[in-house]
Amino acid sequence: MKLDFQKNITIVGLGLIGGSYARALSALGYTVTAIDRNADSIDYAISEGMITRGATEADAAILGEADVIVFALYPSIFVPWVEEHQAKFKSGAIMTDVTGVKGCVVERIQNCLRPDVEFIAAHPMAGREVSGVRNSDPSIFRSANYVVTPTPRNTEDAIELCCHLGRVLGFARVSVLSVDDHDEIIAFVSQLTHCIAICLMTCQQTEHLEDYTGDSFRDLTRIARLNDEMWSELFLSNKDALLSQMTLFEEELASLRKKLEQGDRDGLREMMRASTARRALFDKKPIT
Amino acid sequence: MKLDFQKNITIVGLGLIGGSYARALSALGYTVTAIDRNADSIDYAISEGMITRGATEADAAILGEADVIVFALYPSIFVPWVEEHQAKFKSGAIMTDVTGVKGCVVERIQNCLRPDVEFIAAHPMAGREVSGVRNSDPSIFRSANYVVTPTPRNTEDAIELCCHLGRVLGFARVSVLSVDDHDEIIAFVSQLTHCIAICLMTCQQTEHLEDYTGDSFRDLTRIARLNDEMWSELFLSNKDALLSQMTLFEEELASLRKKLEQGDRDGLREMMRASTARRALFDKKPIT
Numbered sequence: 286m287k288l289d290f291q292k293n294i295t296i297v298g299l300g301l302i303g304g305s306y307a308r309a310l311s312a313l314g315y316t317v318t319a320i321d322r323n324a325d326s327i328d329y330a331i332s333e334g335m336i337t338r339g340a341t342e343a344d345a346a347i348l349g350e351a352d353v354i355v356f357a358l359y360p361s362i363f364v365p366w367v368e369e370h371q372a373k374f375k376s377g378a379i380m381t382d383v384t385g386v387k388g389c390v391v392e393r394i395q396n397c398l399r400p401d402v403e404f405i406a407a408h409p410m411a412g413r414e415v416s417g418v419r420n421s422d423p424s425i426f427r428s429a430n431y432v433v434t435p436t437p438r439n440t441e442d443a444i445e446l447c448c449h450l451g452r453v454l455g456f457a458r459v460s461v462l463s464v465d466d467h468d469e470i471i472a473f474v475s476q477l478t479h480c481i482a483i484c485l486m487t488c489q490q491t492e493h494l495e496d497y498t499g500d501s502f503r504d505l506t507r508i509a510r511l512n513d514e515m516w517s518e519l520f521l522s523n524k525d526a527l528l529s530q531m532t533l534f535e536e537e538l539a540s541l542r543k544k545l546e547q548g549d550r551d552g553l554r555e556m557m558r559a560s561t562a563r564r565a566l567f568d569k570k571p572i573t
Numbered sequence: 574m575k576l577d578f579q580k581n582i583t584i585v586g587l588g589l590i591g592g593s594y595a596r597a598l599s600a601l602g603y604t605v606t607a608i609d610r611n612a613d614s615i616d617y618a619i620s621e622g623m624i625t626r627g628a629t630e631a632d633a634a635i636l637g638e639a640d641v642i643v644f645a646l647y648p649s650i651f652v653p654w655v656e657e658h659q660a661k662f663k664s665g666a667i668m669t670d671v672t673g674v675k676g677c678v679v680e681r682i683q684n685c686l687r688p689d690v691e692f693i694a695a696h697p698m699a700g701r702e703v704s705g706v707r708n709s710d711p712s713i714f715r716s717a718n719y720v721v722t723p724t725p726r727n728t729e730d731a732i733e734l735c736c737h738l739g740r741v742l743g744f745a746r747v748s749v750l751s752v753d754d755h756d757e758i759i760a761f762v763s764q765l766t767h768c769i770a771i772c773l774m775t776c777q778q779t780e781h782l783e784d785y786t787g788d789s790f791r792d793l794t795r796i797a798r799l800n801d802e803m804w805s806e807l808f809l810s811n812k813d814a815l816l817s818q819m820t821l822f823e824e825e826l827a828s829l830r831k832k833l834e835q836g837d838r839d840g841l842r843e844m845m846r847a848s849t850a851r852r853a854l855f856d857k858k859p860i861t
């Protein structure tokens with residue numbers, strides 16, 4: 286199923302990502318409406334031509350006409366919102382989301398949802414170090430991954446529609462993963478790296494360290510500047526997967542430490558050669 | 574004391590850094606000679622006009638004329654080389670180095686050295702992911718730090734000459750640190766970050782991870798590609814300082830882990846806010 290121009294699309298939550306969806310889709314000619322508790326965000330989006338209509342409440346008229354609803358909410362708000370307002374959804378509507386963790390929302394949404402609507406989860410792996418609809422910018426999708434995470438309850442039609450949405454939005458790569466694989470990968474490549482950057486920034490209070498800092502340290506801590514409300518929720522929502530990945534990393538660091546303590550030069554060099562070889566993979570296959 | 578054009582400069586070790594020194598100094602009009610065990614490196618450097626003369630042995634004529642000798646050797650080779658060949662040095666010569674760790678070399682060199690020559694240590698904090706004289710390029714100094722690490726045995730004249738060399742080479746910032754402070758800072762900003770990058774690369778063997786990798790992970794692992802001979806030696810040469818910094822980091826990661834296990838959202842957010850605030854310092858004062 287393709288996302289044709291007859292379909293009404295409603296974005297719930299007009300932040301950085303929701304706003305970037307609205308900007309991209311309206312620019313392509315889709316009819317986009319939005320719900321956001323912040324009247325200023327709605328007014329701004331209308332004035333920018335990103336949406337045709339908006340409301341600060343779960344407006345029954347808007348929701349009743351939506352063929353596709355994109356939820357761009359924090360995970361903790363997302364599930365109760367759907368439970369409370371799903372009676373207003375149009376029969377046959379397809380819902381999707383942008384949540385960065387999946388295990389904590391997909392099953393709960395699919396369990397509570399009316400049988401005549403369908404939820405197909407997706408994770409647009411894009412972001413910026415700033416937030417809010419005024420910073421929304423669909424160009425952040427251009428070099429990014431878009432991952433659809435279906436369950437056995439999803440129909441082929443909905444999966445196809447959701448993948449098509451990712452392509453329409455301009456993502457560099459659209460792929461399909463199971464919920465568990467997604468959450469494990471995200472725990473490793475995104476959440477663990479944020480944990481490391483945070484700890485590098487907070488473990489050492491030597492003054493004027495910034496005067497002696499080179500590119501390595503700057504690169505490793507760029508993401509140490511983060512939205513604490515969102516990231517604490519992401520960490521806690523994916524706690525088990527993140528703890529497992531932390532364990533793998535901690536054990537590896539302990540192994541390197543032991544080699545260093547024992548003066549095991551060959552062991553250190555072997556780890557370095559393995560690291561060098563594996564890192565090459567990450568260069569060879571750039572996102573195209 | 575300034576590095577005037579009457580001074581003969583000899584580079585011992587024509588690799589990436591030694592070669593970049595030779596290229597920069599000869600381009601400015603200094604008379605540069607070199608010693609390197611690899612004849613090809615010497616021939617290349619002569620053909621490029623980087624040096625006027627070179628030798629593959631510790632040539633007595635070259636060393637006997639050198640007013641300034643720059644050692645660009647691995648720490649394990651550096652000390653025995655000086656012990657063996659110092660009889661050939663010119664009386665009054667100033668020696669400096671480019672070694673990335675200082676505690677393991679400065680005292681040993683100063684202890685063994687003839688009383689009529691002086692060793693003043695320096696660390697040009699620059700590098701590339703490639704090595705060898707053919708990759709030498711003085712532009713790597715432009716945004717980098719150059720740190721001089723004198724001891725009480727050093728004269729003001731030699732410290733000044735060494736600082737002047739850093740400015741002549743084009744470093745963005747020339748500063749002076751004690752040997753211990755230098756090694757602690759290097760253990761943290763450079764060696765610990767390399768340990769982390771290595772472990773991130775080797776702790777997880779999931780296939781096709783590179784297909785789902787975003788900029789955060791790429792940034793954190795750029796330095797995971799490294800020269801295992803050089804880096805194992807740097808780690809082992811600065812073992813105690815590096816182990817101390819690893820401990821600080823491991824304890825901080827354990828603290829974050831505990832907050833996550835306990836669902837301590839406020840504690841996580843507090844760490845994230847501290848990280849965000851401290852990271853801002855590293856943006857505010859770019860190297861100028």
